[in-house]
Amino acid sequence: MPAPSQDVRSASLAVRWAGLLALTALLSGLLALLRTPAPTLLGAIxxxxxxxxxxxxxxxxxxxxxxxxxxxxxxIARACPLPVFTELMRHWEVFLLGVTSVIVLSVGLGWQLARWRLLPGSTAIWGSFPGAATAMTLLAGEFGADVRLVALMQYLRVVMVASLMMVAATVVGGADAPAGHARVAWMAPVDGRGLTLTLGVGALAALAAWRWRPPGGALVLGLAAGVLMQDVAGLDIVLPPWLLAAAALCLGWNIGQRFDRAVIRHALRLLPRLLAVLSLLILLCTGMAALLVVWMDIDPLTAYLAMSPGGADSVALIAASSHVDAPFVMAMQTGRLLAVLAVGPAVARWVSRRSSLPPAPVQ
Known part of the structure; x- marks a missing residue:
């Protein structure tokens, strides 16, 4: 039987692209209506x-x-300006306790997942780490974990935490609006020079990561470049909504298409226990928030958002539309994210070596 011609293959690829785009648009729209955090990214996945x-x-x-x-x-660099670190230094003992406690709780639960033979050690730790879900998923792949299962754990927790936070923001704090779901100004004017510079710096970070393969890859290099650009050179990082949406599509499609039937079957078997473990983590973090309320006289919603193990981006969206101490919340979330970026690889390797489950990904 003759091989398909180039034109036939191109037409088939075009049809598949059209189907993927249509399905992504449908799912992203439905998730946005359901007020799910990061609907474009989750829809693409x-x-x-x-x-x-x-x-x-x-x-x-x-x-x-x-x-x-x-x-x-x-x-991430744009969300971590110098005033955030000023807030960290003002209450360093509180932030040290808050950052350390949530990381220790997360690592402990990840260790138990590995000991129970539910997940390989490295995958369990990266899936349990608090921080930005997309960042943790991408870093997990850089350090040998199964990106598919890490993504399942991270985004499942994001949805759980964000749902509880929106309820808490409405009941406790009196949120001004459904958090993070104001109308997006897709066609708002953009600083062309700043956009060009931002794309150029991001491209250089990607090229350097491709060339030298550093730990953390383009994500960490982009973070470092963004800090230099914003906090050293004093230049604005310009990331319009349509550019972030395009980046989310590329990331989501890449992650989602790594799944196969064997992984889905394994994930469905794990789902009840993952829900139980993640619920326990959220409950423990809520207990730590209660201690902040009692010891530091912090209002309950601020403490809850600060100690939440959800993604820093989702927390930022809710904090921005709620009556909370937003600098305190973002300082805690940012400090925890930076701590995980610093110690995550070493902790994951340590647990992987000492857990009883081999670190090979699910096939």
Missing amino acids: VAGVVVALGERRVPVPMAGFMLSQGLLGMM
Whole structure:
């Protein structure tokens, strides 16, 4: 039987791309209506899983994936300006306790997942780490964990925590609006010079990561470059919503299309126990928030958001539309994210070596 011509293959690829885009738009829209955090990213991941299970994978250009990681790092840098670190230094003992306690709780639960033979050690730790979910998922892949299962744990926790936070913000703090779901100004004017510079710096971070393969890859290099650009050179990091959405699509499709039927079956078997473990983590963190309320006289919603093990980006969205001490919340979340970036690889290796489950990913 003759091989399909180039035109036929191109037409087939175009059809698959059209299907992936349509499915992503549908899922992202539904998730946005349900007020799910990061609907574009989650929609892209689910769409990627669907096309992968249907053996209709679409090749996502590696250059776009690397650039998206660099831009994500720059987005984290934009959320960590110098005033955040000033807030950290003002209450350093509180932040040290808060950051350390949540990380220790997360690592302890990850260790138990490995000891119970539910997940390989490195995968269990990266899936349990608090911080920005996308950052943890990408870093997990850089350090040998199973990105698919890490993504399942991270985004499941994001949805659980964000849902509880929105309820708490409404009941306890009187949120001004549904957090993080104000109308996005997609076509707002953009500083062309700043956008060009931001894209150039992100591209350089991606190129350097491709060339030298440092730990953490383009994400960490983009974060470092963003800090230098914003806090040293005094330049604005310009990331319009449509650019962040495009980066989210590249990241989500790449992650989602790594799933296969064996991983899905394994994930469904794990789901009840993962829900129980993640619920326990959220409950313990809520207990730590109660201690902040009692010892430091911090208002309950501020303490809850500060100690939440959800993604820093989701917490930022809710804090911005609630009656809370936003600098305190973001200082705690940012400090924890930076701590995980610093110690995460070493902790994951240590647990992987000492857990009884071999670190190979699920096949």
